[in-house]
Amino acid sequence: MTSTLDAILEVFSWAGFAGAAAFGLALIALWAGDGTWLPTEGLVDHEADGTWVRWFDGEGEANSARVDEHTARELAGVDRAEIWYRHGWRGRMRLTRRPATYRLLVWLSLGSLGLAVVSLVLSWVLIFARG
Numbered sequence: 001m002t003s004t005l006d007a008i009l010e011v012f013s014w015a016g017f018a019g020a021a022a023f024g025l026a027l028i029a030l031w032a033g034d035g036t037w038l039p040t041e042g043l044v045d046h047e048a049d050g051t052w053v054r055w056f057d058g059e060g061e062a063n064s065a066r067v068d069e070h071t072a073r074e075l076a077g078v079d080r081a082e083i084w085y086r087h088g089w090r091g092r093m094r095l096t097r098r099p100a101t102y103r104l105l106v107w108l109s110l111g112s113l114g115l116a117v118v119s120l121v122l123s124w125v126l127i128f129a130r131g
Helices: 003-035 068-073 100-130
Strands: 036-049 050-056 061-067 082-086
Touching: 003 100, 050 068, 050 082
Parallel strands: none
Antiparallel strands: 036 050, 036 082, 050 061
16 A cells, blocks of 8 residues: 555656646746737727727837737727737737736646645655654
């Protein structure tokens, strides 16, 4: 019984550390590839051809972007919104600083690391309890 439990804890600790490393590397790759996004206030225009957001960037240039259906629903009935625009690009904006997958990868890597640490501590407790 104890050797089976030891094996299970060993597998969970290795899988947890490997998962934390894999999700952490994916998080770093997403962070590096995402680029720099800067905050500003955007003017929201609800037109017949869709919802447009217009803003001035840090260099004073006017920008605009037509938003997708999901973002248009979030901006319904609003004439101004706090947005994030991509530095150095034209026509790129979003409502959040980081993409949604960023938060998911953070929680997956922390959860995997937590699984590994709990498994490792339980394994040590079993070793010392046996004497």
